[in-house]
Amino acid sequence: MATVGIIAEFNPLHKGHEYLICEAKKLGQVVTVISGNFVQRGDTAIASKEIRAKAALKSGIDLVAELPVLWSMSTAQNFALGGISALVNLGCDTLIFGSECGDIKPLIKIADILTSSKFPRTLEKHLSEGITFATARQRACEELGAQKGILDKPNNNLGIEYIVAAKKLGANLQFKTVKRKGTQHDSLEIGEFVSATLLREKLLQGDREFCRKYMSEEILKLFTESELSDIKRLETGVLTTLRAKSKSEFRNLPDLSEGVENKLYFAIRLATSLDMLYNEIKVKRYPLARVRRLVLSAFLGLNNSYFLKPLPYIRVLGFNNVGKEILKNATPKVPIITKVSEIKDNEVFLTEAKTTDLYNLSLKSPKPSGSEYTFKLITED
Numbered sequence: 001m002a003t004v005g006i007i008a009e010f011n012p013l014h015k016g017h018e019y020l021i022c023e024a025k026k027l028g029q030v031v032t033v034i035s036g037n038f039v040q041r042g043d044t045a046i047a048s049k050e051i052r053a054k055a056a057l058k059s060g061i062d063l064v065a066e067l068p069v070l071w072s073m074s075t076a077q078n079f080a081l082g083g084i085s086a087l088v089n090l091g092c093d094t095l096i097f098g099s100e101c102g103d104i105k106p107l108i109k110i111a112d113i114l115t116s117s118k119f120p121r122t123l124e125k126h127l128s129e130g131i132t133f134a135t136a137r138q139r140a141c142e143e144l145g146a147q148k149g150i151l152d153k154p155n156n157n158l159g160i161e162y163i164v165a166a167k168k169l170g171a172n173l174q175f176k177t178v179k180r181k182g183t184q185h186d187s188l189e190i191g192e193f194v195s196a197t198l199l200r201e202k203l204l205q206g207d208r209e210f211c212r213k214y215m216s217e218e219i220l221k222l223f224t225e226s227e228l229s230d231i232k233r234l235e236t237g238v239l240t241t242l243r244a245k246s247k248s249e250f251r252n253l254p255d256l257s258e259g260v261e262n263k264l265y266f267a268i269r270l271a272t273s274l275d276m277l278y279n280e281i282k283v284k285r286y287p288l289a290r291v292r293r294l295v296l297s298a299f300l301g302l303n304n305s306y307f308l309k310p311l312p313y314i315r316v317l318g319f320n321n322v323g324k325e326i327l328k329n330a331t332p333k334v335p336i337i338t339k340v341s342e343i344k345d346n347e348v349f350l351t352e353a354k355t356t357d358l359y360n361l362s363l364k365s366p367k368p369s370g371s372e373y374t375f376k377l378i379t380e381d
Contacts, residue, residue, distance in 0.1 A: 042292025
C-alpha cells in the first residue's frame with residue numbers, strides 16, 4: 001500500500017478536492033499538508049487551519065500536517081519545497097496532484113529542464129527582453145524542448161515545482177497527476193466544478209444554496225458554521241502598519257527584487273485601500289499574487305530568513321487511526337510535532353503564533369491573541 005501525499009490549501013474544500021482525494025485513496029493511505037492561516041495568493045484563508053484540517057479528515061484524509069506561513073504564503077518554489085519536505089518526513093512515497101494536462105510525462109520533462117545546467121543561461125537571455133519571470137521561464141523551457149502550452153497553466157506549473165523540489169531534496173517519490181476538471185483556476189465561471197475563488201466569494205455572501213452544489217453537505221456545514229475570514233477587515237491595519245515603516249524595513253522581504261521596495265514605500269503613501277496599493281505597486285515583472293504576498297509579508301513582519309529552505313519541523317494538526325499508524329512508522333529527519341509545548345520557542349513557530357494573532361482580527365468576530373498555544377490536536381476515529 002502506498003502512502004500518498006497531497007499538498008493543498010482546501011480554501012475551501014470542495015468536490016474537486018474530494019475527487020482528487022478519492023483518486024489518492026485508490027492508491028493507499030493519504031497524508032496532506034495544508035497551508036496555515038495565510039495562503040499562496042497573498043490572502044487570509046477563508047477559514048482557519050483547524051476548520052480546514054477537520055474538513056480534510058472528514059473527506060477521507062488520514063493525516064493532516066501544517067505548512068507554516070513562511071512557506072504557505074510564498075513563491076511556488078518555496079511553497080512546493082515546504083510541502084514536499086513535510087510529506088517526505090511523514091513517510092510518503094507517492095505524490096498526487098491535479099494538473100490541466102493530466103499527463104505526468106511532460107511535467108517531469110520540464111522539471112528536468114529546470115534543473116539542467118543549460119536553463120539558467122537560457123532564462124537570463126529571455127529575462128533581458130524585459131518580460132515577466134513566468135513568461136521568460138516558459139520561453140526558456142520551450143527553447144530547451146518543453147512541450148508548448150504546459151507552463152502557461154497554474155496547476156501544471158505547481159506540479160512541476162513539486163517535482164523540482166523533490167529532486168532538490170533527493171526525495172524518491174512517485175508522481176501521479178489527475179486531470180483538473182471544471183472551470184479554470186481563479187475563474188468566476190460556472191461548470192462541473194467551480195474555482196475556490198468563486199466559492200470563497202459565495203461563502204462570504206452567505207449563498208449557501210450555490211455552495212451546496214459544489215461542496216458536500218457535511219463540509220459546507222463545517223465552513224458555514226465557523227468564523228469566516230475576510231482580508232478587507234484588516235485593510236486599515238495593513239495600511240497603517242506599512243505607512244509607519246521606513247524604506248530600509250522593506251528590503252528584507254521574501255522574494256523581493258528590482259528595487260520594488262522603493263515602489264512599495266512610495267505607493268503606501270498614496271494608497272487609501274488595498275486594491276489601490278496593489279495597483280500602485282504592480283510592475284510588468286510582478287504579477288498580482290506576488291504583489292499581494294509582498295504587501296501581506298510586510299504587514300506580518302516576514303523576512304527572507306527561511307526562503308527556499310526545508311521545514312525545521314513538521315507540525316501535525318490531526319489524524320485518524322490510520323494516520324496514527326503512519327506517524328508511528330515515519331522515520332523523519334526533523335522533529336514531528338503534535339504538541340505546541342515541543343516547539344513553542346522555535347522561531348518559525350513564534351512567527352506562526354504572531355501571524356495567527358493578526359489573522360484572528362480578520363474574522364467576523366475577532367479572537368484574542370494566543371490561539372496557537374491552545375490549539376488542540378484533531379483526532380477522528
